[in-house]
Amino acid sequence: MYVAVKGGERAIDNAHAWLAEERRGDTSVAELSVDQIREQLKLAVNRVMTEGSLYDPDLAALAIKQARGDLIEAVFLIRAYRTTLPRFGGxxxxxxxxxxxxRRISATFKDAPGGQVLGPTFDYTHRLLDFKLAADGEVPPAPTAAPRQEPTPHITDFLNHEGLIQQEPTNDETPPDLTRAPMELPGSRAxxxxxxxxxxxxxxxxxAYSTQRGYARNHAFVGELRIGTVDVEMEIPELGFAIDIGELEVTECETVNQFQGSKTEPPQFTRGYGLVFGQTERxxxxxxxVDRTLRWRELGEDNVGAPAQDEEFVLYHSDNIQATGFLxxxxxxxxxxxxxxxxxxxxxxxxxxxxxEAAE
Structure with a gap:
């Protein structure tokens, strides 16, 4: 039972004013600009855009500043703003x-066609504090390397030539839009x-970690992880063809999972898939x-009772805004x-x- 309470407006106004003062911090220290957040805290910006379902680095940086670095609060602000935007089409x-x-790496093939590109990554850093950063010194420029421009085929395509990986069904139907309609379970993979x-x-x-520790039959290899920019095209009815309207930076991951076969599928490799905004590889x-684990029903696998196999548990409890609101x-x-x-x-x-007393 929720109880509506009236009154206390003056206290609320004062709380808001105090919050703004705390957000600004010591006024003798230069104020953090939205541009600085966008350019120097890109990984936080990418997370807010992904979980907020809105690709706009400037707005995500503004939300982070307003939320005092609380990324879940920033996601909340972005989702709320998103609901006010008109939709022009798909x-x-x-x-x-x-x-x-x-960045493009594979843990399954050393000599992958197109090559391995390490790119900007923490993978080989020593995880030691760099006190040079505390001195606000300029970082020496890195060797310049232009992004790979030619098409880069997916690693899993090479397994397809031998018929060793499950063929993904093609479906031209418009997928459901979770931002416009309530979730209904069981849901499609989309x-x-x-x-x-x-x-x-x-x-x-x-x-995901629980699946690696044995709480699901899910032994995966990273078939490919790639980060880069892609063109966004939109069909214009008046023109009769599609035009580029911009580009996005995205991270894509395909995992390759061993599959012993079932009553409906032969032994082969299967896939898990992830696609998010920006460099957000974790x-x-x-x-x-988790995608691969949730596919147990369509692949004819047994449900071993692992938490990550429970579609309702995973999907309903993964939404941090809904969870935060209720908490x-x-x-x-x-x-x-x-x-x-x-x-x-x-x-x-x-x-x-x-x-x-009666008993006594």
């Missing part, structure tokens, strides 16, 4: 094979992928692992609710005391 599916890659992309990175990571890999509402006034429970406990204690 775009064509992006062609990730044509991606201008700044719906699950949307929910995982919007899901909290930490939660999806935890679910989320993309986690998403791919944080309990700090709002519940005076009437508590008074009723208080009276109930008092009555139960009186009844229990009366029974004890």
């Amino acid at each position: 775009t064509r599916p992006i062609e990730t094979a044509d991606m201008a890659c700044i 719906l699950r992928l949307q929910a995982l992309a919007r899901g909290d990175e930490g939660f999806v990571l935890g679910m 989320k993309a890999i986690s998403m791919a692992l 944080e509402h309990i700090k709002l006034p519940h005076y009437v609710d508590f008074q009723s429970e208080l009276e109930l406990v008092r009555k139960l204690r009186r009844d229990a005391s009366g029974v004890q």
Whole structure:
């Protein structure tokens, strides 16, 4: 039972003013600009855009500043703003094979066609604090390397030549839009992928980690992880053809999973898939692992009771905005609710005391 409470407007206004003061911090320190957040905290910006379902680095940076670095609050701000935007139409599916890659690696083939491109990554850093950064010194320029411009075929395409990997069914139907219609379960894979992309990175990571620790029959290799920019095309009815309307930076991950076969499918490799905004590779890999685990029904596998196999549990609890709203509402006034429970406990204690006295 939720209780509406009126009054206290002056206290709320003062709380907002205090929040703004705390957000600004020490005024003798230069204010952090939106441009600085966008350019120097890109990974935080990418996460907010992905979980907020809105590709706009400037707005994501503004939300991070307004939220004092609380990324879930920033995602909330972005989703709220997104609901005010008009929708002009839909775009064509992006062609990730044509991606201008700044990073492209495979854990399954050393000599992958197109080569391995390490790109900007923490993978080989020593995880030691760099105190030079505290001195606000300029970073020496890195060797310049242009993104790979020619089409880069997907690694899994080479397994297809031998028929060793499951063929993904083609479907020209417009997928459901999770941002415009409530989630209905059981959902299609397209719906699950949307929910995982919007899901909290930490939660999806935890679910993915559980599959690696044996809470699902899911032994995966990273077939390919690629990061780069892709063109966005939109059909213009008046023109009769599609035009480029912009480009996005995305991270795509395909995992390759061993599959012993089932009553409906032969032994082969199967895939997990992840696609998110910006350089957000931890989320993309986690998403791919959980996607593959949730495919147990369509592949004819057994449900071993692993948490990551429970579609309802994973998809409903991965949404950090819904989870935050329900969690944080309990700090709002519940005076009437508590008074009723208080009276109930008092009555139960009186009844229990009366029974004890009667027994004596």
